[in-house]
Amino acid sequence: MPSLHFPDRLARLQGVLSRKRIDALLVTQPANRRYLSGYNAEDHGIQESAGVLLVPRRGQPFLLTDSRFLLQAEEEATGFAVRLYQQGLMATLSRLLPELRVRRLGFESHYLLHATAGRLARVTDKLKVELVPGTDFVEPLRIVKNNDEIAKLRAAVLLNEQVFQKVYRTIRPGMTESAIALDLETAMREMGAAGPSFPTIVAFGTNAAKPHAIPGSRVLAAGETVLIDMGLVLDGYCADMTRTVMVGEPAPLFRERLRIVRRAQLAAIQTIRAGVTCRQVDLAARRVIREAGYGACFGHALGHGVGLEVHEEPRLSSRSRKKLRAGMVVTVEPGIYLPDWGGIRLENMVVVREEGCEVLNRDTTFLDR
Ligand code: ZN
Ligand code: ZN
Secondary structure (H helix, E strand, O other): OOOOHHHHHHHHHHHHHOOOOOOOEEEOOOHHHHHHHHHOOOOOOOOOOOOEEEEEOOOOOOEEHHHHHHHHHHHHOOOOOOOOOOOOOHHHHHHHHHHOOOEEEEOOOOOHHHHHHHHHHHHHHHHHEEEEEEEEOOOHHHOOHHHHHHHHHHHHHHHHHHHHHHHOOOOOOOOOOHHHHHHHHHHHHHHHOOOOOOOOOOEHHHHHOOOOOOOOOOOOOOEEEEEEEEEEEEEEEOEEEEEEEEEOOOOHHHHHHHHHHHHHHHHHHHHHOOEEEEHHHHHHHHHHHHHHHHHOOOOOOEEEEOOOOOOOOEOOOOOOOEEEEOEEEEEOOEEEEEEEOOOEEEEEEEEOOOOOOOOOOOOOOOOOO
């Protein structure tokens, strides 16, 4: 059998299983499945899984899937034994768990339907296997990125910027939010991305006061702000970026508020280094916005980790006392939102380093105006 894509990742997971005295782990979370095996199939929601991994503490790992995915599974998850669950996952586990002498089976309790967990419990009860729920078997391994992952994230960020620049030039009064969002997502695919990493946000004027606005049929008027939050997936890794622009000459109040948000972003970026808590970084940005008189206008957390998923650990929140470690990749996205005026958000991605951080975004045209 060909060798594993990521023997180091599997070895680290097996170390976790040993420490928790777990004989095997059932991996149902799709990004975790991909991270460990290289298997790249997509789930159409939690009810339509493209397969699960069964990783024993020692020896051969398995990928359990159905016939639709057999060829892809064998091509991508090299080193994994691919088994089809013709009679369903539970029937396969009923045979495989005794074969592997599993007494304690870990499962991802944050990514298994209650109904599926019930069926699993009936199987394991019968086999006298103990179920061990957990939410942090694989995620802690993913939180620090290696150089190869950082290179992929950098490439995703740069392509995302190119897509933005291309579409930005075509934005004119009279266009709708949803037309611009569609142009951005089309350009992502045309320029080589697998697709958007989340539904693109385009919000004009007061609509931008909602941090997660949904693009609609609103028509752009001259002198309105345009908030664009967009991301793409390239080689499995996600980009996430927000720019807020005004088409034509920016109004003085817009410029003033944009500068405050940019200063908040830079204050956070200057704080980021290994050993600093997430809370300290969030507060560095929040202080700038508060001192400018907009403290009540910045409700959400400052940022989040990005990797195989667009939102992952760590969260840059004022409540998190988690320490940053070198190799983590996070967004820095302060904003100011006023219901009767609109909103401004700027979002870049940075890599945490021992002595500071590296901003992955290259283009500052739309940040310092
Ligand atoms: Zn974003
Ligand atoms: Zn974000």
